[in-house]
Amino acid sequence: MHVRSQTRSPIRDRTDARQESDPATGGSAGGGRIEHMTDAAQRWVVLDLGETLVDETENWGRWADHLAVPRLTFFAALGAVIAARRPHTDVFELFRPGFRLEEEAPRKAAAGLPWGFSQDDLYLDALPALRDLRAAGFRLAVMANQPAEAMAFLRTLPVDRVATSAGWGVAKPDPAFFARVASEVGTAPEHIAYVGDRVDNDVLPARGAGMLAVHLRRGPWGVIHADWPEAAQAHVRLTSLGAITVALEGWP
Ligand SMILES: [Mg+2]
Secondary structure: OOOOOOOOOHHHHHHHHHHOOOHHHOHHHHHHHHOOOOOHHHOEEEEOOEOOOEOOHHHHHHHHHHOOOOHHHHHHHHHHHHHOOOOOOHHHHHHOOOOOHHHHHHHHHHOOOOOOOOHHHEOOOHHHHHHHHHHOOOEEEEEEOOOHHHHHHHOOOOOOEEEEHHHHOOOOOOHHHHHHHHHHHOOOHHHEEEEEOOHHHHHHHHHHOOOEEEEEOOHHHHHHHOOOHHHHHOOEEEOOHHHHHHHOOOOO
16 A cells, blocks of 8 residues: 555655655755745636546446557556556557557547546546635646646636646647646746646645645546656656645644
8 A cells, every 4th residue: 555644744745855865856955945935815726638537437437448449458558558668659550550640639529539628527526625625725736737728627626726738839748838837827836736646747746836736636647657666756646636635734
């Protein structure tokens, strides 16, 4: 069992992290900044979308349907690709050699199987968690690797800011994505908690950018990545969003 107690203080985690010799997070030099982070109004929680707020089962299922592959087979193959640390888009190559996403995605959409989300795709804990975080004084954003079409859904969420990698022209895990997050919400990285299911795309680059890195162990990436040694780099590790407000109590 690798999941840390969900009620463990993130302050302790953050302090532990600062004591490490870690140039990516500023090492011990970063510790002094914690003393100045007392304005609760400046704290932001920025969340990923896929498998953090929404369950992508139906969207990936539509890809299986479009490729005429049984959903279970497609999902298992996706998991194998993730576990092999390969780009998840390699899953398409297993079933359609020479596959080109930029060509096939419009065909799939035209066939009535678009990539997109509705309220039905939200995890049951998503909206209550956003409500609780806001009640605790956090400002909220959803900034994620998504196509531009996701903006219509993102704008329905009860958060202060939304953005997509497609809209910015830069995607996770590029450090430029996280620099853009900080500039868009208008505060320093140490006032930002970034929440995501992927260790490679969310936890490590968020931590590298100086943010509080929150890993959510759910969805194919979240569950598989939780066993990676690098998952220990997360300052906070959760298995649902139900515990996030308590986990961030006292931060920063
Ligand atoms: Mg995700």
